[in-house]
Amino acid sequence: MSKPSIDLSKLYKPHPRQVLFHESPHKGRLFGGAIRGGKTVAGVRESIQLCLDYPGNVGIVARQTLPALKKTVLVEFEKYEGVCAMDNGRVAKDANGKDLRLITQHHATDHYFQFYNGSRIWYTSLGDDKAGLAAQMGTTIGFFFIDQIEECSEAHFNNLLGRLSLNLPGIKLKYILTANPMPGWVKDRFILNSPKDFIYIPSLPKDNPYLPANYEAELRETYPAELVRAWLEGDWNVMETGNFVFNFTEINRASDKELSPEGEKYMGVDLAWGGGDENVAIIRQGGKVLTFERWIYPAEESIRSVDKIIDLLTLHEIKPQNCNVDAVSGGNPICSEIIRRGYRVNSIIAGEKADDETKYINKRAEMYFQLRGRFRDNLISIPDDRTLKAQLSTIRYKPAQEKRMQIISKEEMRKAGEKSPDRADALALSFYEAKVRNPNIRWLG
Numbered sequence: 189m190s191k192p193s194i195d196l197s198k199l200y201k202p203h204p205r206q207v208l209f210h211e212s213p214h215k216g217r218l219f220g221g222a223i224r225g226g227k228t229v230a231g232v233r234e235s236i237q238l239c240l241d242y243p244g245n246v247g248i249v250a251r252q253t254l255p256a257l258k259k260t261v262l263v264e265f266e267k268y269e270g271v272c273a274m275d276n277g278r279v280a281k282d283a284n285g286k287d288l289r290l291i292t293q294h295h296a297t298d299h300y301f302q303f304y305n306g307s308r309i310w311y312t313s314l315g316d317d318k319a320g321l322a323a324q325m326g327t328t329i330g331f332f333f334i335d336q337i338e339e340c341s342e343a344h345f346n347n348l349l350g351r352l353s354l355n356l357p358g359i360k361l362k363y364i365l366t367a368n369p370m371p372g373w374v375k376d377r378f379i380l381n382s383p384k385d386f387i388y389i390p391s392l393p394k395d396n397p398y399l400p401a402n403y404e405a406e407l408r409e410t411y412p413a414e415l416v417r418a419w420l421e422g423d424w425n426v427m428e429t430g431n432f433v434f435n436f437t438e439i440n441r442a443s444d445k446e447l448s449p450e451g452e453k454y455m456g457v458d459l460a461w462g463g464g465d466e467n468v469a470i471i472r473q474g475g476k477v478l479t480f481e482r483w484i485y486p487a488e489e490s491i492r493s494v495d496k497i498i499d500l501l502t503l504h505e506i507k508p509q510n511c512n513v514d515a516v517s518g519g520n521p522i523c524s525e526i527i528r529r530g531y532r533v534n535s536i537i538a539g540e541k542a543d544d545e546t547k548y549i550n551k552r553a554e555m556y557f558q559l560r561g562r563f564r565d566n567l568i569s570i571p572d573d574r575t576l577k578a579q580l581s582t583i584r585y586k587p588a589q590e591k592r593m594q595i596i597s598k599e600e601m602r603k604a605g606e607k608s609p610d611r612a613d614a615l616a617l618s619f620y621e622a623k624v625r626n627p628n629i630r631w632l633g
């Protein structure tokens with residue numbers, strides 16, 4: 189019997205950047221440096237090729253989290269599961285007379301793909317690997333592929349690098365990485381410096397002919413300019429310190445802007461973290477901020493904010509369901525008490541999941557990006573308050589895992605010696621429209 193052969197050409201035709209990546213002879217390759225350039229597809233294909241080139245090869249394919257790995261990398265692998273080996277123009281047969289498949293087994297519990305020639309690919313998450321699978325997967329490997337390495341720690345990378353020592357005839361040990369531009373260790377190690385026997389091959393969305401025609405234009409609409417430079421144009425020099433959510437022109441344009449108050453009234457309340465800090469309530473109607481209230485109570489009297497908030501609701505005739513109250517730490521007992529007294533306001537925990545989880549890492553990011561939309565579309569009028577405007581201009585975002593947005597946290601701002609942006613937070617809360625109103629059931633307790 190002649191040697192069975194595998195033809196993968198129907199499944200995948202690499203674009204020119206991908207060809208460059210597949211053909212480069214280096215031990216280490218970082219492919220991409222932007223979104224949607226065809227990184228995952230190419231990394232999976234190259235991993236399979238390495239299994240074919242060296243029968244008995246062992247590889248590890250990984251991403252930071254398992255859900256992300258499943259949604260991206262595994263979906264690509266599955267496309268190869270039906271491929272059969274051919275022998276003289278016919279499907280080759282195994283010892284039992286069954287069709288000989290490229291991938292003879294996908295072991296979903298143990299997380300591996302077994303190949304017909306004895307090669308094996310293990311797959312795992314690195315950051316949330318609770319079962320410790322990565323540690324069990326072959327102490328010596330011939331290659332590894334980490335998709336979106338910028339989301340992973342350098343320790344995980346070093347661990348896999350240390351395992352590259354599989355001894356097979358003629359084998360070339362390889363590692364494949366993909367990344368989007370992001371400040372951090374990946375930039376330092378692979379972009380600003382270059383390890384031995386390593387190459388960085390950029391691939392931008394415009395290099396990928398398989399994307400829909402309007403794809404890039406739509407992203408340019410959605411993302412802030414700095415992020416466009418990083419994600420679409422592959423610029424590694426942005427976002428070193430995080431970037432501003434609001435620009436000065438927009439803030440000034442909104443300050444005391446003529447805008448008629450329309451529709452129902454809404455209120456956002458940011459509660460102090462400790463005694464001496466400011467509590468802020470902002471009331472708006474449509475896009476127009478009507479008033480804002482500030483008060484300070486000593487820490488031991490912070491519960492007095494309950495009466496204050498209920499008074500404001502009554503005085504301004506605001507429906508409790510139109511009121512978003514910050515329920516993080518110190519705000520939690522206050523929210524619960526307001527609700528217990530029958531005012532079912534929305535308790536907002538900024539660190540909780542956003543409604544649109546695909547775009548925002550948490551509610552705080554979602555709130556600020558909704559507010560940003562108002563400023564950008566010129567649909568907001570704020571009081572000409574120096575502190576509020578200064579606070580707005582300090583709010584910064586940074587990209588987080590899986591192309592989501594994150595706002596630099598208050599803790600980080602405090603650590604950097606910046607003031608907590610209480611007024612800006614109250615403004616974001618007052619404009620936040622959660623898709624599903626949150627009838628916090630703590631009032632039952």
Ligand SMILES: Nc1ncnc2c1ncn2[C@@H]1O[C@H](COP(=O)(O)OP(=O)(O)OP(=O)(O)O)[C@@H](O)[C@H]1O
Pocket residue numbers: 200201202203206220222223224225226227228229230396398399
């Ligand atoms: N050679 C190719 N042939 C056909 N389709 C391709 C090819 N390369 C990429 N694509 C398609 O282009 C899109 C983007 O590819 P892929 O998901 O690999 O990019 P990515 O850089 O990993 O993107 P992301 O930044 O979202 O992780 C996918 O729909 C993919 O199927």
Ligand SMILES: [Mg+2]
Pocket residue numbers: 227228229260335
């Ligand atoms: Mg990808």
